[in-house]
Amino acid sequence: MPERTEDAQIEALRAFLLLCALGSEWQGRLVLVRGLDAQGRAMSRAAAIAGAACLAVEARAEVCRATLRTSACDFVVNSVDEALRILKNEIRQRRPVCVALSAPEDAAFEELAARGVAPDVFVGPTEHDAAPAGARFGAFGGAVVSSQDSERLVDEYMAAHGLTMREFRFGSVQELSEFDRHLGSAVPNSELRRRWAVAAPGFFYRERPWRRVAALTATESSGLGDTPSPPSSKYSGL
DSSP states (O other), X not given: OOOOOOOHXXXXXXXXXXXXXXXXXXXXXXXEEEOOXXXXXXXXXXXXXXXXXXXXXXXXXXXXXXXXXXXXXXXXXXXXXXXXXXXXXXXXXXXXXXXXXXXXXXXXXXXXXXXXXOOSEEEXXXXXXXXXXXXXXXXXXXEEEEHHHHHHHHHHHHHHTTOEEEEEEESSHHHHHHXXXXXXXHSXXXXXXXXXXXXXXXXXXXXXXEEEEXXXXXXXXXXXXXXXXXXXXXXXXX
């Protein structure tokens, strides 16, 4: 499969759809991520949008700091103790948070497992990374997902729910804001996908041109087609 050029909003949406495929409720749950490459940053954003707590372990301190500057994480810490102190409080209150732990990855995972940390899902870049994580964390009942698994699970979820990725482009931030209000109304309250419509705008407000991507059913897309939009707006499948 050819690699996609990184697109922060699309990658975050696909990571969010992975969480949709794995569960319908993420508040008070923990997502553990290996690395803050494009996939790791996407998952940290997706976890926050879904309402989960996320711990991303990344050995490169400069990558952690860069992730903080882009608002893809909320805190950067240097020890498991610091990370768990933040996570326990936010998980207890069922609030989303992303903590980047700047530490050697394998050592951090060993310490987390030894302390009984039980993530609801572990996301690793490759099957090679996911295998030892499964040995550490799989006994706790959480899912262990490699990037290859992620692609398959997202595609299966979209096919099963009749979803298509769509991109909407606008000529101004006011037009985008109005569309986001319509998008929030188009997706049923019972769907975890509605959290994307409600929360994603807070993560991508710096993007230019102004746009929104969403995974929608044909009925939802049809309803949004009635949304007033200027001639400059673009609507397309992805």
